[in-house]
Amino acid sequence: MMAESSNRRKASSRGLLSNYRYLCKKAMVLCAMENARTRKRHQEKRIIANMKMKRTDAHHESLDTNVLIKRSKLSAPEQENQSTLNSESTDVSKHTSVPGTANHHSVIAALGDRWEMDSGFASEASPPASGRSSPCFSSCPTTVVALDCEMVGTGPGGRCSELARCSILDYHGNVLYDKYVKPCQPVTDFRTRWSGIRRHHLLNATPFVQAREEILSILEGKVVVGHSIYNDFEALDMLHPCHMVRDTSTTRHLSRLAGFPSKCYPSLRTLANKLLNRSIQVGKRGHCSVEDAQAALDLYKLVEGEWEQEVQNKLRDDDAPLEPSFSSSKHYMQDEYWPDDIIADGQ
Numbered sequence: 001m002m003a004e005s006s007n008r009r010k011a012s013s014r015g016l017l018s019n020y021r022y023l024c025k026k027a028m029v030l031c032a033m034e035n036a037r038t039r040k041r042h043q044e045k046r047i048i049a050n051m052k053m054k055r056t057d058a059h060h061e062s063l064d065t066n067v068l069i070k071r072s073k074l075s076a077p078e079q080e081n082q083s084t085l086n087s088e089s090t091d092v093s094k095h096t097s098v099p100g101t102a103n104h105h106s107v108i109a110a111l112g113d114r115w116e117m118d119s120g121f122a123s124e125a126s127p128p129a130s131g132r133s134s135p136c137f138s139s140c141p142t143t144v145v146a147l148d149c150e151m152v153g154t155g156p157g158g159r160c161s162e163l164a165r166c167s168i169l170d171y172h173g174n175v176l177y178d179k180y181v182k183p184c185q186p187v188t189d190f191r192t193r194w195s196g197i198r199r200h201h202l203l204n205a206t207p208f209v210q211a212r213e214e215i216l217s218i219l220e221g222k223v224v225v226g227h228s229i230y231n232d233f234e235a236l237d238m239l240h241p242c243h244m245v246r247d248t249s250t251t252r253h254l255s256r257l258a259g260f261p262s263k264c265y266p267s268l269r270t271l272a273n274k275l276l277n278r279s280i281q282v283g284k285r286g287h288c289s290v291e292d293a294q295a296a297l298d299l300y301k302l303v304e305g306e307w308e309q310e311v312q313n314k315l316r317d318d319d320a321p322l323e324p325s326f327s328s329s330k331h332y333m334q335d336e337y338w339p340d341d342i343i344a345d346g347q
Contacts, residue, residue, distance in 0.1 A: 047316065141171035145218065146225045146297035148289040149232040150195040152202075158189025163208060163235040164197045167289035168218055169297055177218055178290055180205040196286025212236055225300045227268040227292065243315060246307065248296050253303035253310075268292060271299055 146169040151161040162183035168176045180197070182205040190197050206214075216238060225246045226232055233240060248254055248271065252262045258274045260266055266274075269281045272295040280295050281287050300307070 143221065144171040144223045144225060144300075145169065145176065146293040146300070147219070147229060147232055148226055148293035148296065149235050150197055150287060150289050151231075151235050152183060152187050152191055152195055152197050153189030154183055154185035154187055156188070158187075158191070160185070161231075161235060162187075163211070164190075164195060164202065164205075165289050166211065166215055166232075166236070167293050168215070169290070169293045171297070173294055173297065175290060177215065179211060179214075181211040182207050184208050192286055193284060194286055196288060212238070225293075225296050227271075227296045227299075243311060246300055248299045251303065251307060253306050254299055257303060268295055268299075271295075275299060275302060 148167050149163055150165040152158070152164040154160045154162050162185060163181045164183060164187075165178075165180050167178045170176050180201045182202050187199075187202065190199065192198055215236060219238075219240065223244045223246060224240055225248065227247065228249045229245060229247045248268070249265050254271055254275065255262055255264050255266065258266065258271060269279075272278045272280050276295065276298055278295065278298075280291050
């Protein structure tokens with residue numbers, strides 16, 4: 001009997017201990033969830049406060065601009081009255097009219113500059129190939145660049161891809177960087193029919209380490225546009241913030257505009273032909289990284305407003321940007337990526 005009672009006590013004590021541990025774990029989980037909710041609420045309040053501050057600043061700026069315009073308009077009649085009263089002293093009236101004219105011109109210039117910043121397109125910038133221009137919400141033209149790289153094969157059978165050429169364009173299509181890059185390992189397959197790289201291109205090419213530093217310095221703090229761009233990032237051995245990457249191979253906006261299913265990842269050549277009425281990656285001389293970067297940039301401009309608004313909404317709703325989808329890299333070696341004449345030669 002005593003043994004039974006002792007066993008019962010032990011069993012009950014073990015049960016109480018396990019219940020206590022369970023309750024402790026549950027309390028810790030609930031506490032962690034509550035802390036996470038609290039942090040999220042604080043972050044949301046901070047974001048809302050920042051947005052209100054920006055709105056008030058913009059409101060004050062607009063009020064200041066309106067005041068300047070009113071002053072410039074009011075100064076004109078005063079100068080006319082003064083010139084009529086002092087018609088005998090023409091030199092003095094001319095002298096007093098100069099400041100009003102200067103202020104008026106400065107106000108007009110300020111309004112013009114402000115319109116260009118708000119619209120997302122500078123006056124000298126050419127519109128996208130579709131003829132439509134859309135405002136850029138999260139970035140201005142000076143922070144948008146287009147990137148495209150060409151790779152060659154190294155190692156056994158040329159299976160390893162290494163950087164051999166890199167081209168970077170600014171928002172207006174001007175070439176910021178275009179250099180041939182010498183791979184770290186000996187080239188075993190130049191992939192000329194696709195990369196356009198030949199042996200003589202790499203004789204005096206920039207070493208990879210130096211080129212990588214130059215490229216990273218240009219891309220730092222920029223919104224980078226490209227097609228299947230994570231292949232280029234892999235060749236550059238770099239990471240770029242995913243909320244500052246615009247991959248034209250995965251965006252649903254371009255697929256919808258071209259009439260493809262939302263989960264379809266069309267090639268750059270297909271999108272350029274469908275949406276830009278432009279033929280690229282044709283012939284046997286290989287791809288041109290400048291031409292491909294320009295095509296990706298023009299495709300981005302077609303849906304820039306919708307795309308940037310979508311990114312803004314994601315950043316507003318989530319605590320951190322969503323991780324990028326790497327599904328774009330899966331179709332990189334598919335036949336549809338290469339020109340038809342190259343595929344025919346390969347068969």
